Amino acid sequence: ISNACSVFTGSATGAEALFSGEKYQTTIPAATDTAMISGMRFIRDVSFSFMSFGYTYCPDICPTTMSLFAEMHNRIQAQKSTKPYQVTFVSVDPERDSLERLSEYVTYFDPSFVGATGPEEALQALTKPLGILYRRVETEDSAMGYVMDHSASIILVDPQGRFHAYFSPPHDAEKMANDFIAISSLTTIAR
DSSP, X not given: OOTTEEEOOXXXXXXXXXXXXXXXXXXXXXXXXXXXXXXXXXXXXXXXEEEEEEOTTOSSHHHHHHHHHHHHXXXXXXXXXXOOEEEEXXXXXTTTOOHHHHHHHHHHHXXXXXXXXXXXXXXXXXXXXXXXXXXXXXXXXSTTSEEEEEOOOEEEEOTTSBEEEEEOSSOOHHHHHHHHHHXXXXXXXXX
């Protein structure tokens, strides 16, 4: 497993993982398994999910990450014996990112990719336990009015909704694909 990937395992819902000396809840909060964040219900009990956080108006980090996901996806698909997974892009800008816009955005990179967003309270319930940071920054000189500062990290969640791995930038599609293949081959999926 590459140096850019930190792997965490937990055997029970609500297990904790040490990450940079701090404890984080490793299970996605139950509220995010419902329609509170549209599309998130597809994560649990189906497959592993790579999750990135951003917004569709992002000029650099998000399109780069989505392109990386497309390359990683192609590399993983070339392997015939991997566990199921999905790529989920979670918008932290629900004011501008409708589900229709998210669908157009993520499927541009691959038709199997999923877009999700929700009200601020639901986004906070998802992002805080995972250590994902974001904030709105007003920009007077921009026609957009504001931008969203956000983490560039990628999270891997297992089928039980547990925080399983953290990929820090800079990202490398080949290393991430190889890491996922290694992680998924060592992980037993309990149903």
